[in-house]
Amino acid sequence: MTDTWSVAGRTFTSRLIVGTGKYKDFEQNAAAVEASGAEIVTVAVRRVNVSDPTAPMLTDFIDPKKITYLPNTAGCFNADDAIRTLRLAREAGGWDLVKLEVLGEAKTLYPNMRETLEATEVLAKEGFLPMVYCVDDPIAAKQLEDAGAVAVMPLGAPIGSGLGIQNRVTIRLIVEGASVPVLVDAGVGTASDAAVAMELGCDGVLMNTAIAEAKDPVRMARAMRQAVEAGRDAYLAGRMGQRRYADPSSPLAGLI
């Protein structure tokens, strides 16, 4: 049986969502998306360069009919800007599934949860389906869910840091308490980090820099795909218990 996950009624097979920032060029970006197996990519909404309207566009390289574009509010520091950005995104793309992130400060790129919660409420009332970047706080995650978040996306470490999952306990608590999908958003640096997130029971992982800033982004994209699949399998398989001391794997009976 294929292992799938659903968010707001849409079903996906890949549990890896990748960003489309920081790549050398569109070709490399498209190749990495292909290698990652991702069915969803995050995109930003920005002003068109009106002085060079013929400049190549992301949509020329990654087909929004084949890959779900998830518009993201990266760079927004208050609820109003984020809401305004997503209204434009909905008009540009014609879809309601969006990623909300309202940042608190440039140094840590931690979310401003007060603004995030407020924006989630407004967006949900306007018919949006917001997947929401948040702190690793199980109470805040429930509040977002109550406000209309269709997925909660706690950070595993600061955005772009590549420090790996620093908060296994709180991520697990969020997973246990949530009734919407939980995806680790930010912090993954290498394949084992993605596996850790999946082993904690997350429904998926979102990453950008870990792939885009690898020496070989396409190869890292493939590694991430395998790590997410391995981590998911390990979670479903149910890991062994941990012991404080050794326990032999060979029988003690019949020793010469």
Add this chain to the structure above:
Amino acid sequence: MISVILNGEQRQVREGSVADLVAALGLDVKKVAVERNREIVPRSTLKDVALAEGDALEIVHFVGGGC
């Protein structure tokens, strides 16, 4: 000609509809979204909305971005 603020910059543009402006800029209307004076202009009504002196317009599209 009238004066509008397009993506944060003052510009002289021909009178007409928002759709006329998008076409004059050489943009594919299917790939952009337009906001006029902080209100979304739905794609279906771009032809019906006339530009006015002093309008603040934002024309956006999707670009690469991550978390």
